[in-house]
Amino acid sequence: MVEFAGYEMPLQYQGIIAEHQACRTAAALFDVSHMGQVEIADAAAFEHLVPGDIQGLKPGRQRYTLLLNEAGGIIDDLMVANIGPHLQAVLNAGRKDVDVAHMRAQGLAVVTHFDRALLAVQGPKAVEVVPEGAKLKFMDAAALDVAGIPCIVTRSGYTGEDGFEIGCAGAAGEALAEALLARGAVPAGLGARDSLRLEAGLCLYGNDIGENTSPVAAQLGFALSKKRLAADDFVGAAAVNAVLAAGPARMLVGIRLDGRAPARAHAEIRLRDGLVGEVTSGCFAPSLNAPIALGYVRADLAKPGTALDLIVRDKPLPGEVAALPFVPHHYVR
């Protein structure tokens, strides 16, 4: 067990590699109830706080978006679903209080449901574990009964695999988890969640993105609506447009290392003798049997194939910029 965002969380059950492989080859169950589920009624008001198209989000659809500050930095990254008549957003555990305070300060009415449970079933066999969700496609959302329990189900996740995130009343969470385990899902902890998301090239708030990170530098351009940027009508829009116009000074890239030694967060990235960046996340990738990292480098070095050194225990480990994701996504569209 480890402390994470104020919660006692399992780092692993049987072992990170076994849990990781269970997710890549079968179905893994993650308890992510620490994440904050909130309800928002006013899509137009919420849209003012994010760079994505929210009013155009159709009922039954979900989108990845960002809460930005005036400087264009990322307050949080989140999923928002139109489950009609209201929106449901899922906030990072360590940011949920900050997010809600920000939204309320901006005049947005938010109903928090932090006591709700959230379970993620991820992997190629996820649909066998959650047949109730079979009709959903990637990024669909629906209110459904799962194992007889009323839930809000989205076909999405944080592993790069097909899968579902399933929210239900907190009191029903244990029964839902037992039902999903009985259907063959393998329990997986934070360790595997981290190695899976890193292989999938997905950012972790607090490591890879934060209040001083521009979404442009973080390669999150897909979350920036051209229409919204042109309208310049959301918090942080002017700053984001300025970064887009000037180009970011640094860019988030994937890095594959030679050898087997991983480079961890805060390792220096050097080109010959010059400091050109810093690792923000790193692990040994079980699916690749090789170490991988995410980090920021000078923007002119962001091209895949660029050779770099990562400094680990005062020694340079050679690596090169790799295209993301490291492991292909397997979403069911």
Add this chain to the structure above:
Amino acid sequence: MSQVFYSKDHEWVVLGDDGLAKVGITDHAQNALGDIVFVELPEPGRNVATGEACAVVESVKAASDVYAPLSGTVAEVNQGIVDEPALVNGAAEGDGWFFKLRLADAAEVNGMMDRAAYDEFLSTLA
């Protein structure tokens, strides 16, 4: 069967017939570390002091130091765990040994724990 000595840093030591002290990490330690994916061992010939960090094990998630349980000179290292780090998980107190030390002072082992004392030490950690 040679006697095995244990440290509070979860290393074990066996004094061999070759006059060298074979060092590894305990089964408790490998279990706490999880799947080991990389091992870095000291250069043979290096002098190490008791408690000095002299090897590194990396799991998927984190790096951990391994300390010299006794002072001496590194005489030999186990290339087997460099080539196959999972051997440390599979046989921590056997084929997954780390290195052999030529001890500076053989009497220093008397300051280490025997199995019963180490088991009692482990029971205090829960």
